[in-house]
Amino acid sequence: MLDKGMKIAVSGKGGVGKTSLSSLLAHIFAQEGKQVLAVDADPDANFGTALGFPQDILDKLTTIAEDKKLIKERTGAEPGKTGQVFSLNPRVSDIPEKYAVEHNGIKLMQMGNVVTGGAGCACPENSLLKQLLRHLVVKADDTVIVDMEAGLEHLGRGTAEGVDAFIVVVEPGQRSFQTARAVVKLAQDLGVTKVYAVANKVRSGDEEIIKKSLDFIPILGIMPYDPEVISADLSGAGVFHSAPKSVEFGYKIYERLLEEMTNTEEMAI
Numbered sequence: 001m002l003d004k005g006m007k008i009a010v011s012g013k014g015g016v017g018k019t020s021l022s023s024l025l026a027h028i029f030a031q032e033g034k035q036v037l038a039v040d041a042d043p044d045a046n047f048g049t050a051l052g053f054p055q056d057i058l059d060k061l062t063t064i065a066e067d068k069k070l071i072k073e074r075t076g077a078e079p080g081k082t083g084q085v086f087s088l089n090p091r092v093s094d095i096p097e098k099y100a101v102e103h104n105g106i107k108l109m110q111m112g113n114v115v116t117g118g119a120g121c122a123c124p125e126n127s128l129l130k131q132l133l134r135h136l137v138v139k140a141d142d143t144v145i146v147d148m149e150a151g152l153e154h155l156g157r158g159t160a161e162g163v164d165a166f167i168v169v170v171e172p173g174q175r176s177f178q179t180a181r182a183v184v185k186l187a188q189d190l191g192v193t194k195v196y197a198v199a200n201k202v203r204s205g206d207e208e209i210i211k212k213s214l215d216f217i218p219i220l221g222i223m224p225y226d227p228e229v230i231s232a233d234l235s236g237a238g239v240f241h242s243a244p245k246s247v248e249f250g251y252k253i254y255e256r257l258l259e260e261m262t263n264t265e266e267m268a269i
């Protein structure tokens, strides 16, 4: 295993279970003694709640994209305005330490949404978020788990190349398969080499059709439909602490990930 922690990005169509899987992996890596940094880069997600962070800690979490002072200080430009000159290479190395909150040995950061100009906007907040994600993936020693939206808004080429495992979460259904195809293509175009699928919310008997539909990508694991994941969401207790069946499947995915990493290292020798 590498000295540096693994860098894992999790993506997929809205609602497929990206955040639930990301939270399971974060806890499993932490249990296995890794320093884990969970990065919430999906504006629709609530990574902190899925991780089981208490509300008083989440209240202290600053969303980077909404910190106007920070954006102005680092990029030299006003957030929310286009047509300005701003730094494409802002200083970010001190941000994780200042902005992450911690609970149960897991650190959490929240990137937030870039509203101005929509997808791919050339604005100061996007410049800062992209540079920050690049720093976390390329430079940080922690095991980094990024919960991302399907558009891969913050994933630039340099960052993509540093990702050890890019996981596309898929639920049984043609729309989810189609999104998976599009996300896989986006990721590969950006230079990610290790792209995998995890099928989630799978009812017994559906495994074969899922394997057939995902023949374009290696499958890391198949997670069952698990009502306890929904209960965890309702109670705010966190998936890892309240859905033991899913935790078991999460461990299988963790082991597959380690195997994949070992294979890559052997290939590199």
Ligand SMILES: Nc1ncnc2c1ncn2[C@@H]1O[C@H](COP(=O)(O)OP(=O)(O)OP(=O)(O)O)[C@@H](O)[C@H]1O
Residues within 6 Å of the ligand: 012, 013, 014, 015, 016, 017, 018, 019, 020, 021, 042, 044, 045, 046, 200, 201, 202, 223, 224, 225, 226, 227, 229, 230, 231, 233, 246
């Ligand atoms: N294995 C599962 N079995 C049953 N329900 C699940 C499972 N995994 C996730 N869910 C439920 O599906 C919903 C969406 O899950 P989650 O928030 O993890 O997905 P997401 O892809 O991150 O969504 P978003 O795009 O909205 O951030 C939640 O209500 C969650 O409890």
